């Protein structure tokens with residue numbers, strides 16, 4: 001464990017935790033994983049069986065763990081290349097290596113202050129506070145360890161900017177093939193319960209931070225595409241991977257329903273932008289690349305799926321920039337908070353009542369409560 005001095009740009013941190021969702025890596029791990037994910041969350045058995053089949057199709061191996069190992073290696077190399085190496089480790093919520101074990105190992109090697117990147121870009125209970133609760137659980141058994149988290153980074157140039165670049169390329173190709181009047185963009189994110197969206201963001205404002213932030217970023221990307229291509233393409237948010245009880249309202253429209261409607265709107269080609277996803281999760285490789293692709297084929301329209309940032313060097317560089325920004329904040333400096341096209345940025349320390357847990361009172365770190 002190197003002991004960073006005051007000159008070190010990542011001071012006061014001495015290690016980085018990449019905190020992720022986790023995923024099964026073999027047929028025997030699928031059911032235990034799904035049980036962990038859904039414990040106490042009211043997901044019906046039929047939905048569990050259905051999602052289990054998605055994993056079975058790919059030999060019970062989620063793409064996520066391998067992608068995260070690569071992200072950890074790339075980020076570690078990026079920090080070393082910039083001349084400020086720190087240990088970077090992976091800790092998951094729902095599969096090994098678990099967060100508490102990963103942090104425990106860092107503590108055993110002498111770490112006292114860890115900075116966390118959750119592999120989730122947007123503000124909501126599922127995509128932010130639940131990770132903060134995971135940190136609270138883990139740190140309970142590790143007295144003396146303190147952890148900070150980088151801000152929600154959906155609007156960062158190293159995330160939104162990558163989607164913008166790749167969406168532009170995909171839209172240009174589609175426009176050349178079928179003409180601008182026949183192309184639409186669909187920005188797709190994970191559906192969440194309406195109640196979770198309504199309460200997302202700082203407790204003192206309007207809520208809907210989850211869907212509103214993504215709608216704003218999608219609109220900014222669409223505007224950029226239209227400006228560069230001289231087009232006026234239709235575009236908007238759609239949602240995938242709904243679960244829970246069918247009687248509970250979740251965010252809509254579903255991506256498949258939107259694709260069917262686009263046919264009647266004269267669209268021949270849809271560009272699907274997985275804005276809600278950091279890397280090629282099962283939601284992307286199954287719900288978009290299998291299901292949405294099949295829907296598009298059924299109704300006879302072409303579909304291009306834009307890449308997720310996960311494998312892009314510019315994403316890794318953006319995460320390194322976010323770590324430097326967080327360290328400067330921890331030192332009491334006021335670093336510039338880069339965002340793509342002047343979109344909003346959000347606090348690194350979540351405000352009181354931010355993205356509440358609507359089921360139980362659980363403590364969370366990296367916030368004012």
Ligand SMILES: CC1=C(CCC(=O)O)c2cc3nc(cc4[nH]c(cc5[nH]c(cc1n2)c(C)c5CCC(=O)O)c(CCC(=O)O)c4C)C(CCC(=O)O)=C3C
Pocket residue numbers: 021022023024034037038041043047048051062063064119120121124126127190191192193241242243244276280281282283
């Ligand atoms: C907003 C959001 C993200 C994005 C932010 C982030 O990345 O964290 C996300 C990510 C992920 N969700 C994942 C998997 C699952 N999510 C489930 C269930 C749920 N997700 C929800 C929301 C989100 N989920 C919600 C509100 C539920 C209902 C139950 C509950 O309230 O918790 C279920 C249960 C079965 C089902 O209902 O589908 C599974 C298996 C995986 C792993 C995929 C892989 O293996 O590649 C990843 C990255």
Ligand SMILES: [Fe+2]
Pocket residue numbers: none
């Ligand atoms: Fe999920």
